[in-house]
Amino acid sequence: MHFVKWRRVTWEGCSVLLDINDGDRLVFARLSPASTLKIGKKNCSLKPLIGCPFGSLFKVENGKDGLFLLRIFHTEESNNIEEEEDGISEDVSKDNREIVDNNTAQRLTDQDIHAMQRQGATGDEIVEALITHSATFEKKTSFSQAKYRLRKQKKYAPKVLLRRPFARSICEAYFKKYPSRIGFLRLDALSLLLTMANVTAYSDILVVDMVGGLLTGAVAERLGGTGYVCNAYSGATPYPMDIARIFNFSNEICERIVRCCLTDLCPVLNGTCELVNQSKDACNSKTEQKEKLSSCESVSMEQDIVAEDGVPEVIAEKAAPLALKPSKSAKAGEGASDNLINLWKERGFSSLLIAAPELDAWSILQKLLPLLSYSAPFAIYHQYLQPLATCMHHLQIEKLAVGLQISEPWLREYQVLPSRTHPCMQMSAFGGYILSGTRTCTYDAHSH
Amino acid sequence: MLPGDPSQAISLQRRIRDGDLVIVYERHDNMKAVKVNEGGVLQNRFGVFKHSDWIGKPFGSKVFSHKKGFIYLLAPTPELWTLVLSHRTQILYLADISFVIMYMEIVPGCVVLECGTGSGSLTTSLARAVAPSGHVYTFDFHEQRAAYAREDFELTQLSSLVTVGVADIQGDGFPAKFLGTADSVFLDLPQPWLAIPSAGKMLKPDGILCSFSPCIEQVQHSCETLKSKFTDIRTFEVLLRTYEVKEARTEASCGDDGGFLRPLPCKRRPQSAGDHDADEVSSDSAVVVAKPAAEARGHTGYLTFARHQCL
Ligand SMILES: C[S@@+](CC[C@H](N)C(=O)[O-])C[C@H]1O[C@@H](n2cnc3c(N)ncnc32)[C@H](O)[C@@H]1O
Numbered sequence: 200m201h202f203v204k205w206r207r208v209t210w211e212g213c214s215v216l217l218d219i220n221d222g223d224r225l226v227f228a229r230l231s232p233a234s235t236l237k238i239g240k241k242n243c244s245l246k247p248l249i250g251c252p253f254g255s256l257f258k259v260e261n262g263k264d265g266l267f268l269l270r271i272f273h274t275e276e277s278n279n280i281e282e283e284e285d286g287i288s289e290d291v292s293k294d295n296r297e298i299v300d301n302n303t304a305q306r307l308t309d310q311d312i313h314a315m316q317r318q319g320a321t322g323d324e325i326v327e328a329l330i331t332h333s334a335t336f337e338k339k340t341s342f343s344q345a346k347y348r349l350r351k352q353k354k355y356a357p358k359v360l361l362r363r364p365f366a367r368s369i370c371e372a373y374f375k376k377y378p379s380r381i382g383f384l385r386l387d388a389l390s391l392l393l394t395m396a397n398v399t400a401y402s403d404i405l406v407v408d409m410v411g412g413l414l415t416g417a418v419a420e421r422l423g424g425t426g427y428v429c430n431a432y433s434g435a436t437p438y439p440m441d442i443a444r445i446f447n448f449s450n451e452i453c454e455r456i457v458r459c460c461l462t463d464l465c466p467v468l469n470g471t472c473e474l475v476n477q478s479k480d481a482c483n484s485k486t487e488q489k490e491k492l493s494s495c496e497s498v499s500m501e502q503d504i505v506a507e508d509g510v511p512e513v514i515a516e517k518a519a520p521l522a523l524k525p526s527k528s529a530k531a532g533e534g535a536s537d538n539l540i541n542l543w544k545e546r547g548f549s550s551l552l553i554a555a556p557e558l559d560a561w562s563i564l565q566k567l568l569p570l571l572s573y574s575a576p577f578a579i580y581h582q583y584l585q586p587l588a589t590c591m592h593h594l595q596i597e598k599l600a601v602g603l604q605i606s607e608p609w610l611r612e613y614q615v616l617p618s619r620t621h622p623c624m625q626m627s628a629f630g631g632y633i634l635s636g637t638r639t640c641t642y643d644a645h646s647h
Numbered sequence: 648m649l650p651g652d653p654s655q656a657i658s659l660q661r662r663i664r665d666g667d668l669v670i671v672y673e674r675h676d677n678m679k680a681v682k683v684n685e686g687g688v689l690q691n692r693f694g695v696f697k698h699s700d701w702i703g704k705p706f707g708s709k710v711f712s713h714k715k716g717f718i719y720l721l722a723p724t725p726e727l728w729t730l731v732l733s734h735r736t737q738i739l740y741l742a743d744i745s746f747v748i749m750y751m752e753i754v755p756g757c758v759v760l761e762c763g764t765g766s767g768s769l770t771t772s773l774a775r776a777v778a779p780s781g782h783v784y785t786f787d788f789h790e791q792r793a794a795y796a797r798e799d800f801e802l803t804q805l806s807s808l809v810t811v812g813v814a815d816i817q818g819d820g821f822p823a824k825f826l827g828t829a830d831s832v833f834l835d836l837p838q839p840w841l842a843i844p845s846a847g848k849m850l851k852p853d854g855i856l857c858s859f860s861p862c863i864e865q866v867q868h869s870c871e872t873l874k875s876k877f878t879d880i881r882t883f884e885v886l887l888r889t890y891e892v893k894e895a896r897t898e899a900s901c902g903d904d905g906g907f908l909r910p911l912p913c914k915r916r917p918q919s920a921g922d923h924d925a926d927e928v929s930s931d932s933a934v935v936v937a938k939p940a941a942e943a944r945g946h947t948g949y950l951t952f953a954r955h956q957c958l
Contacts, residue, residue, distance in 0.1 A: 205754060205756060207853065252852055253957075254852060254853030254878075254957035278873075278877075278880055365754075366749065386746075387746050389749065390745040390746050391741070391742070391745045391887075393745065394726065394741065394744065395741075395745075397724045397726065397775075399650070399778060400649070400778045400779045401653050401655065402650065421754065421755070421776070423754055423755025423779075423780070424755070425779060426656070545660075546656075546660060547657075572658050572659050573657075573659060573706055573708070574706035574707030574720075574722040575657055576724060584937050587937075588892045588935050588937035589935050602672065602727075603675070604675065605889065605892065606888065606890075607890070607939075608742065608887055609885070609886040610746075612881065612882065612883050613884065615866055615870040617867075620863060637707065639709065640704070640706070640707035640708040
């Protein structure tokens, strides 16, 4: 058996997450010699990123042919950056009583800066010049100085961090910039779902994913090219799963992501056999259509998911469109074969995961629970409590499951600095609810 | 506990066999691991259960005692194991465990180092995450704990994925043979900062370290130590709030306080998944209501994550 290897160095055609200036901008891109990243009004080639280890840090530099990315190394200072003003200053010798905010503090004009740039000054040199020409810099506390420096650095010497797109980084990026596209599924809630459903190698996981493919991708990542993730949908059109294509899945993993419409999995739902077959054909052709569509729309996954100063700025990275050069991940999400479907009907799925904000929890679970193997765990995410409470009540009354629990995750980050440790000033106040449980063997209970 | 190939995954055909490990479920807060043994019996407040009655039944079945008391027999999972294992130390629970696995980016094939093993609660979930091709090397300086942990991994059939070593990691660091081999390192130690320099050496570039500490002073100290060789240092606290669900009857009030909710009479209200009355029928005026459980774990520990610098 051939096992998946996770590469730690990028390659041509690889999907990456670019973290610009400590999370100010997050961009998903696919690396090719022609792909570029937009910085300000200029384009910057991503070619230097090919063949670099994930985790590498780059600085945007000004060259005679425009901007270019230069690999640099992490410094210890970057670990001391404080979040927004917490009002606690360690530097008691200075305070801000003498600082008057007017626009005359900076003696360097925009024209001066442009001139420096034309003469080939590096970003860091410009930052230093700005500091030298600031009338108030010396009067600032050391923390304000550090913050001033950082602000100027972000503008004139931006940094780009090369990240592996993993379930973690993808979920964090979307939650930060476009939470609605992933149904507000916070990282700790996603972690819980995967754990509660016992997602592990060699299992067949039934998934209802209306969170853009994030759940499907996260499950496939944990299966590592074994077992199957069956992405089920009701109706004729599969749910979009573009996010699953951001993961760097090898062929082995992509083949394990299949789609199936609910009428095929539970034919009793839809009258006669003939009808079922018809609808299956309809499903399949729809799937293909959708498939073509999503590969043409490849830019959507390469889009910036950016919101700077609260203004979402969506930039399509134009180079290396997936449509021209089908990436390896293009195969994820084929229709499940009849063989597989029959196997699942016979053996049952090993677990069930639902993240479908638009569906009623109990109606969907009622259909899917019989497809599960006895003693299989399930976990349902929802933003609202009531549908899950109702669902749980039905399960209790009908004795379909044990270990039933509704949980609400809570996550708080801390700033840890000498004498200035405290919870972060901003936190996400809500991570949704999860109903989890284990299917019981109903058949035996009745026969007793 | 974990399938070693597709045929071992839980299925509708799978029947309980002699020698299987089952989780006996009485209530959500009362479970126990039992190894099935042809001639064995289980005795609890519901009566005497003969193992021989269990053999041949599917996992998830309800089985009865001589006095018609019943329990459920579940297939073991790392989550259930965490609830039934014998506590030889403080252990990690679901919320922390799930976040740690996700945040450390542990996927099949990863090599993970852990210290200390403790009761093996986290180790069991680490094993699931690296399966089928990765490995967990876990260390504890307490000889007897290490031995018990090994026995547990035999029982849960994780021995091919987990190796338990005895070593003083705070004093001596991780064994040199792991230099540069680990995708991630997890520490649950009283003085993690003593083990951090060694952990750094074991990690591959960009590999992730996580340290779990109950006290903020430990976190403070660890973060100071992390600064020189690590980036992306972040500290989190993760908790869970659970909800109670009840069916209540609304009554239109004739008084001036509007309608109000009243729980259904006690004996008809479900107490847990296992022991409610089936003849309970929702009347038209009944609604399902939910509220947070009155008691919860208020603190477990802080999770500090950091990436080994990429050179
Ligand atoms: C709280 S327990 C770990 C619990 C574990 N995370 C779990 O989920 O079951 C901490 C363990 O660290 C071990 N330990 C403490 N100091 C150690 C050292 N210097 N080297 C190795 N192990 C040590 C203790 O023996 C103890 O078993």
